[in-house]
Amino acid sequence: MLKLYKIEGNQRGAIRVGSGLGTATEALTSLCARFTNLRKLEIDYSGWIPEHGNQLDNKGLFVFSSHCSSLIDLTLSFCSYIDDSGLGCLARCKKLVSLRLNSVPKITSIGLFSVAVGCISLSALHLIDCEKIDSLEWLEYLGMDGSLEELVVKNCKGINHHDLLKFGSGWMKLQKFEFERKRERHDHYIGYDFYDPSYDAHSTDIYDFSCESLKDLRLAHIKTWPEIGLRVVLGKCKALENLWLEYVYALNDNDMIALFRSCSNLKSISVGLNLQRYCSEDGYCETRTSFTDNSIYALALNYPMLQIVDLKFTGCSRDWPSEIGFTKKGFLALIQSCPIRVLVLNTANFFDDEGMKALSSSPHLETLELILCHAVTDAGMRFIAHTPCLSNLTLRACHNVTDVGMAELGRAHKLGSLVIEYCGEVSLQAAQGVAKSVHYSEDFPDSLMKAIGLGA
Numbered sequence: 001m002l003k004l005y006k007i008e009g010n011q012r013g014a015i016r017v018g019s020g021l022g023t024a025t026e027a028l029t030s031l032c033a034r035f036t037n038l039r040k041l042e043i044d045y046s047g048w049i050p051e052h053g054n055q056l057d058n059k060g061l062f063v064f065s066s067h068c069s070s071l072i073d074l075t076l077s078f079c080s081y082i083d084d085s086g087l088g089c090l091a092r093c094k095k096l097v098s099l100r101l102n103s104v105p106k107i108t109s110i111g112l113f114s115v116a117v118g119c120i121s122l123s124a125l126h127l128i129d130c131e132k133i134d135s136l137e138w139l140e141y142l143g144m145d146g147s148l149e150e151l152v153v154k155n156c157k158g159i160n161h162h163d164l165l166k167f168g169s170g171w172m173k174l175q176k177f178e179f180e181r182k183r184e185r186h187d188h189y190i191g192y193d194f195y196d197p198s199y200d201a202h203s204t205d206i207y208d209f210s211c212e213s214l215k216d217l218r219l220a221h222i223k224t225w226p227e228i229g230l231r232v233v234l235g236k237c238k239a240l241e242n243l244w245l246e247y248v249y250a251l252n253d254n255d256m257i258a259l260f261r262s263c264s265n266l267k268s269i270s271v272g273l274n275l276q277r278y279c280s281e282d283g284y285c286e287t288r289t290s291f292t293d294n295s296i297y298a299l300a301l302n303y304p305m306l307q308i309v310d311l312k313f314t315g316c317s318r319d320w321p322s323e324i325g326f327t328k329k330g331f332l333a334l335i336q337s338c339p340i341r342v343l344v345l346n347t348a349n350f351f352d353d354e355g356m357k358a359l360s361s362s363p364h365l366e367t368l369e370l371i372l373c374h375a376v377t378d379a380g381m382r383f384i385a386h387t388p389c390l391s392n393l394t395l396r397a398c399h400n401v402t403d404v405g406m407a408e409l410g411r412a413h414k415l416g417s418l419v420i421e422y423c424g425e426v427s428l429q430a431a432q433g434v435a436k437s438v439h440y441s442e443d444f445p446d447s448l449m450k451a452i453g454l455g456a
Contacts, residue, residue, distance in 0.1 A: 014040035014073075019052040028060050032067035040073040046103075048078060055079060058086030065089040072121075077102040084111030091118020098124040098150075105131060112138040116145070124150035127159075134158030136166050143170030149213075154180040154220075161222045161230040171209045171236075179230060180220035180246075211236040215265075218244035220272075224251060234259040241265050246272035247314075248290075256295040260302045268308035269299070270344075275315045275323060288323050289313055293330030300337035307339060307364075312346035318374050321350050332358045339364040346371040356380030360387045369394040381405030385412035393435070394419040395426070397444075403430035410434040 015035060032038070041064065045055050061082055064071070072095050076082060083106035090096060096119045101107060107130055115122065116138045125148060127133060133156050142148050148170055153159055161179055214237045224231040231251065235258035243259075243266060245251070260266075273289035299306070316323040328350045335343070341364050345351055352375035359365060360383040368390060370376055377400045384390065385408050393415055395401055402425040409415060415435035420426050422444050431440045 013037055014042075016042040016044065018044045018046070019048050028056075028063040029067060032063065035068075037070050038068045039070050041068065041071060042075040043077065043079060044075070045078040045080070048080075055081040057081040058083065058089070061086040062089045065092045068093075070095065072096060073098040075100040075102070076104050079104050080106065082106065084108055084114070087111035088114040088118075090115050093119055095121055097121050098126075100124075100126040101128065101130055102126070103129040108132045109135045109138055113141065116141045121147075123147055126150075126152040126154075127156050128152070128154045130156050132158065136163050139163070139170075140166050140168065143168040146170050146173050149173055150176040152176070152178040154178065155182040157182045161219070161224075164230060165209075165232075168209060171211045171214070171233075173213055174211065175213050176216040177211075177214060177233075178216075178218040178220075178244075179222065180218070181222045183221050209236070212238050215239055216242045218246070219248050220244070220246035221248075223249045231255060235262055238263045239265060242268040244270045246270070246312075247274055249276065251290045252278075253292055253294040253298075256291055257298045260295075260298040264302055265305065266303045267305055268310075269306065270308075270310035270312075272312040272314065273325075274313070286322075288325045289316065290325060292325045293327055296326045296330035296334050300334045303338060305339070308342040309334070309338075309340055310342075310344040310346075311348060312344075312371075313348060316347055316349055318349045324348070324350050326350075328352070328355060331355070335359060335362060341365060342367040344369040344371075345373055348373055349375065351375060353377055353380040353383065357383040360384055363388055365390055367392040367394075369396070370398055371396040373398055374400055376401060378402055378405035378408065382408040385409050385414065387414075390414060391416040393417070394421075395423050396421045397423065399424050401426060403427055406430040406434050 015038060043056055048055065056079060058081070066089075071093050074090070074093070074096060077100075082104060087104075087107055088111055090099070091114050099115065099119070099122060109132075112127075112133060122142075125142070136159070143166065146169055151167070151174060153164070161181065164179055167174075211233055214233075217233065217237060217240060219230055219233075222230065231248075234251075234255050237259065240259070240263045271291075273291070275287050275289060277285060277287050279285040313324055331350065332355065334340075335358060340362065343359070343365060348370075351370075351373055356376060356379075359368070365387055366389050368384065368387075371394075376398055381401060382405070384393070391414070393409070396419075401423055406426055407430065409418070410433060417437045417439075418431060418435035419439045420431050421439075421441045424442075428440045428442075431438050
């Protein structure tokens with residue numbers, strides 16, 4: 001038994017600890033001594049309450065940094081006892097490659113700068129819900145060093161999307177970048193300003209940097225007008241493969257066309273759109289989502305390898321299809337031009353049974369998810385049942401699909417997975433047996449709340 005104990009200690013390279021980990025120096029030293037080759041450490045105090053005992057503090061982090069010489073990956077989540085002094089201990093970890101700080105409330109830019117200077121191998125940095133990080137000397141230093149390949153900043157109140165441009169030459173090596181602004185209580189009103197759809201943030205490029213290595217880009221909940229900010233990144237990503245744009249206000253066709261013309265490797269695109277007010281030079285104004293058929297045609301023309309499309313529309317009424325900036329014709333041109341394997345449509349009021357008929361001839365479509373698509377009926381189920389490669393179908397709050405539609409799907413005997421959630425006209429009995437795996441719920445589930453933009 002002792003021999004097995006030693007073998008495990010030598011071979012275990014990763015460990016995750018939480019509320020059971022206290023601050024006794026002797027215990028921590030013993031832990032490090034047992035796992036001599038520890039390379040990945042996650043300390044997570046989510047759900048912690050004082051009754052659970054003390055959390056790991058600065059002294060404890062000092063023990064880990066001193067004894068775990070092989071440590072390359074560290075995650076600190078909800079560690080409220082660690083401040084800049086403790087974080088500064090990580091400067092000893094010369095092999096540290098990845099650092100994730102999630103809800104570490106006492107950390108400031110001072111501690112982060114110590115990490116930037118001391119951790120010479122750092123290539124991935126995640127900052128999530130770190131409220132006190134503001135001044136950006138650490139970012140400028142990492143930009144000059146040029147070692148980061150992955151940078152994620154979410155819900156950090158002191159960092160805005162203009163600040164990230166100070167990363168400078170660091171953009172050249174970056175392969176993954178995510179920025180999500182911390183949302184405020186009245187954010188749902190932010191889109192109702194007057195924007196000029198002809199405004200081109202790329203006509204005079206005042207930012208002299210390149211993003212030629214960037215493969216994954218996610219921007220969420222930021223306002224890009226009248227300042228350019230991170231908007232300019234969209235025209236610089238020649239190697240981009242995966243794009244997420246979630247409620248990036250004031251973008252227009254020019255931004256998307258600049259992106260689509262700069263790269264040809266895009267494989268996945270996820271876009272969340274809400275209503276905004278657009279006005280032309282002649283004074284005509286309309287309330288609609290960003291992007292028109294011009295963007296869709298540019299996407300269809302430039303991306304022969306596009307495989308995943310996820311489109312979410314928030315605040316659009318089923319009675320006003322014009323609130324969505326592009327038309328069914330434009331969308332059908334996209335799905336007929338690209339080898340789409342996965343398609344997710346959320347509140348797409350332009351999409352109907354005719355669209356389902358067009359999808360049924362798609363030779364590559366494997367997964368289809370429809371959320372609040374009220375114009376899709378049982379006729380659409382009859383069409384989609386004949387899609388050559390379709391294996392996974394999800395319907396959420398599609399109330400015009402009934403048991404008749406389930407019968408159409410069942411006769412095809414093709415589905416491997418079927419998910420039915422909150423579809424009032426579909427019964428459990430009708431859904432059973434339609435696919436090899438069936439998940440059915442009559443309730444309004446958390447997954448649907450998240451899908452329509454109401455969840456966390």
